[in-house]
Amino acid sequence: MLKLEEGVDILAAIGGINTSDQAEALFEARCEEEEQKKLRRISNEQALLKIANAISMIRPEEVFVNTGSPEDRERVRVLSLATGAEHPVAMRDHTVHFDLPHEQARIIDRTYYIVNKGMETSVLARSLQREEAHRYLEAHMRGIGEGQTLLIGFFSRGPIGAKAAIPALEITTSPYVMHSADILYRNAYQLFDAEVERAGLFFTNVHSEGSNRPEDLPNARVFMDRSWLTTYSLFCTYAGNTLLLKKGNHRFAVDLATYFREGEELSEHMFITGLTRRNRTTYFAGAAPSGCGKTTTAMTGTDFVGDDLAQLWIAEDGTLRAINPEQGIFGIVRDVSRESDPFLMDALRQEGAEVIWSNVLIDVHGVPHWEGHGEAYPARGVNFRGEWWQGKTDEADQPVPLSHPNARCTLRCTEIDNYDRSAAEDPRGVEVRVITYSGRDSDTMPPVRVAKSPDHGVVIGASILSAATATEVGASGVRRQPWANEPFIPGPLSDYMAAQFSFFNSDRLDPKPLMAGLNYFLTHGARGGEGEELLGQKCDVEVWLGWLERLVHGEVETIETPIGYLPRYEDLEPLFSKIDKAYPKDLYDRQFSLYVDNILARIELQEAAYRREKAVPRRLFEIYEEQREGLAALKAAFGPIVSVEQVMETTGAR
Numbered sequence: 053m054l055k056l057e058e059g060v061d062i063l064a065a066i067g068g069i070n071t072s073d074q075a076e077a078l079f080e081a082r083c084e085e086e087e088q089k090k091l092r093r094i095s096n097e098q099a100l101l102k103i104a105n106a107i108s109m110i111r112p113e114e115v116f117v118n119t120g121s122p123e124d125r126e127r128v129r130v131l132s133l134a135t136g137a138e139h140p141v142a143m144r145d146h147t148v149h150f151d152l153p154h155e156q157a158r159i160i161d162r163t164y165y166i167v168n169k170g171m172e173t174s175v176l177a178r179s180l181q182r183e184e185a186h187r188y189l190e191a192h193m194r195g196i197g198e199g200q201t202l203l204i205g206f207f208s209r210g211p212i213g214a215k216a217a218i219p220a221l222e223i224t225t226s227p228y229v230m231h232s233a234d235i236l237y238r239n240a241y242q243l244f245d246a247e248v249e250r251a252g253l254f255f256t257n258v259h260s261e262g263s264n265r266p267e268d269l270p271n272a273r274v275f276m277d278r279s280w281l282t283t284y285s286l287f288c289t290y291a292g293n294t295l296l297l298k299k300g301n302h303r304f305a306v307d308l309a310t311y312f313r314e315g316e317e318l319s320e321h322m323f324i325t326g327l328t329r330r331n332r333t334t335y336f337a338g339a340a341p342s343g344c345g346k347t348t349t350a351m352t353g354t355d356f357v358g359d360d361l362a363q364l365w366i367a368e369d370g371t372l373r374a375i376n377p378e379q380g381i382f383g384i385v386r387d388v389s390r391e392s393d394p395f396l397m398d399a400l401r402q403e404g405a406e407v408i409w410s411n412v413l414i415d416v417h418g419v420p421h422w423e424g425h426g427e428a429y430p431a432r433g434v435n436f437r438g439e440w441w442q443g444k445t446d447e448a449d450q451p452v453p454l455s456h457p458n459a460r461c462t463l464r465c466t467e468i469d470n471y472d473r474s475a476a477e478d479p480r481g482v483e484v485r486v487i488t489y490s491g492r493d494s495d496t497m498p499p500v501r502v503a504k505s506p507d508h509g510v511v512i513g514a515s516i517l518s519a520a521t522a523t524e525v526g527a528s529g530v531r532r533q534p535w536a537n538e539p540f541i542p543g544p545l546s547d548y549m550a551a552q553f554s555f556f557n558s559d560r561l562d563p564k565p566l567m568a569g570l571n572y573f574l575t576h577g578a579r580g581g582e583g584e585e586l587l588g589q590k591c592d593v594e595v596w597l598g599w600l601e602r603l604v605h606g607e608v609e610t611i612e613t614p615i616g617y618l619p620r621y622e623d624l625e626p627l628f629s630k631i632d633k634a635y636p637k638d639l640y641d642r643q644f645s646l647y648v649d650n651i652l653a654r655i656e657l658q659e660a661a662y663r664r665e666k667a668v669p670r671r672l673f674e675i676y677e678e679q680r681e682g683l684a685a686l687k688a689a690f691g692p693i694v695s696v697e698q699v700m701e702t703t704g705a706r
């Protein structure tokens with residue numbers, strides 16, 4: 053069980069400010085009159101103490117409070133260009149930021165939870181004893197911001213007033229980080245006190261890149277103090293390591309949902325999007341590991357709400373509600389093209405949006421380029437490794453890519469044409485009817501399957517498996533990615549799983565959502581053909597979501613299998629025809645036949661891994677057993693590859 057406010061509050065210990073009077077005196081000594089005035093409008097004592105202690109620890113030359121006013125926002129942008137954190141590109145209000153060549157993604161090897169003695173953490177995460185973290189920050193973070201401006205921002209993770217929204221402070225020496233925060237989160241300076249009062253707590257994030265030299269990168273750290281809801285980040289700039297309003301605070305939100313709001317709330321690594329068909333809008337929330345098509349899936353919706361995070365809760369009337377804690381996207385640009393992501397492309401290629409590009413190539417005309425954009429590639433330009441030309445190789449004689457595979461774009465959702473702004477800003481959230489789980493699974497699960505019960509749905513989430521992506525430094529191979537949230541679950545996975553079972557089985561939850569597994573990554577090679585080429589295309593996502601939408605409204609039948617309900621060919625074919633695509637029956641057969649041995653091996657792998665962990669709910673093993681028995685019976689009757697027609701001989705359609 054997690055306890056809050058346990059152990060030494062490192063920020064207060066290093067900063068040495070313990071009373072409002074001391075904080076006030078520090079503001080007078082260290083801040084210009086204008087900034088003092090802005091701080092005086094905040095009355096929450098705890099927030100003021102956090103800010104004072106951060107100033108005291110970081111020792112900047114100047115302090116700037118970003119109230120979210122147009123002038124303050126402009127000042128952040130100007131500072132970003134003046135310090136070189138960002139550079140102008142050819143389009144108005146577009147800039148580019150480069151992270152160091154070896155910091156192009158989350159530095160999971162230098163990311164730790166600060167723990168107290170006896171505190172249990174996920175076996176998959178790194179943790180550091182409180183005293184050690186304290187010593188490290190004392191040695192490296194005290195005085196880290198000398199000569200720099202420290203920026204202070206007040207944000208809300210979610211629409212102001214929403215049940216699951218949580219206010220947060222962002223304190224950073226990087227104008228790029230503050231600029232990104234201003235795009236991705238709602239500036240809540242005006243309402244901060246009231247929001248802290250309502251939510252009963254707030255998160256604090258403290259960051260400094262120091263002088264941002266490659267030689268400091270081994271000393272870079274991301275620390276999350278679960279007890280004091282405070283993050284520390286130093287010697288790095290990549291937003292995933294520094295803008296801890298995002299994944300740092302998401303981790304705290306997972307803790308709060310798991311340990312203090314069990315059965316009531318969830319905090320997930322999910323997109324939220326709606327599909328409007330025949331005058332009705334159906335909302336989906338879907339989990340996928342980083343770099344596995346979450347943004348693309350979200351953009352497929354006609355009523356896009358969010359692409360990365362979701363706070364879910366059960367409303368008074370029993371409906372499942374969701375808000376996006378963010379209001380913008382920090383999206384991977386690789387393979388974003390006019391064909392696959394038209395809405396996003398419009399925002400990126402037409403004047404009007406404010407965009408921060410990161411780690412893309414800037415050509416000689418100042419235009420950003422990235423791999424897979426579907427346009428002509430320039431012959432040369434500048435990217436995260438400096439000067440670049442076609443055919444450039446690195447020290448190891450390897451080709452240097454035009455852009456980093458984790459190159460990103462940061463922009464507000466309001467710039468994207470299918471953004472459902474009124475729904476996204478509604479503090480009541482949207483009503484979610486479908487939950488999806490997906491990963492990069494090249495050879496086992498069909499493109500879509502629907503859980504037979506909430507328990508089966510929880511097991512689909514628990515069983516996500518995915519190939520590594522470029523979103524983590526040094527990641528490789530295929531690994532388990534429970535709920536696609538595993539990198540952000542601080543406590544034991546078994547606690548998180550128990551919370552999932554209680555949430556989705558809650559008597560209060562009515563209607564229960566459909567829970568589905570999605571997989572876009574089956575290859576020809578795994579289905580009787582040749583090679584790594586995918587069986588499906590990005591545009592097929594619309595069909596899978598479209599079919600789920602029809603199923604929620606009871607308009608299609610399904611085929612029952614041990615791993616869930618599958619779609620019938622005759623329901624999919626017209627949906628493909630709507631997107632002008634032929635859907636031959638033999639493609640359906642390759643996608644939906646059960647490759648029993650693969651599935652059994654998958655179950656075995658998951659089971660063995662979960663058996664190594666303590667206190668995993670028994671229900672998980674029971675579901676695996678039930679699935680295994682069903683699959684064994686099918687295999688005995690039909691052999692290792694079972695067609696949908698063969699399954700129907702045993703169970704029939706429903």
Ligand code: SPV
Nearest residue numbers: 291292298299342360523
């Ligand atoms: C992800 O990698 O899942 C992201 C970007 O959404 S970040 O977590 O901020 O690195």
Ligand code: MN
Nearest residue numbers: 321341342360
């Ligand atoms: Mn993410």
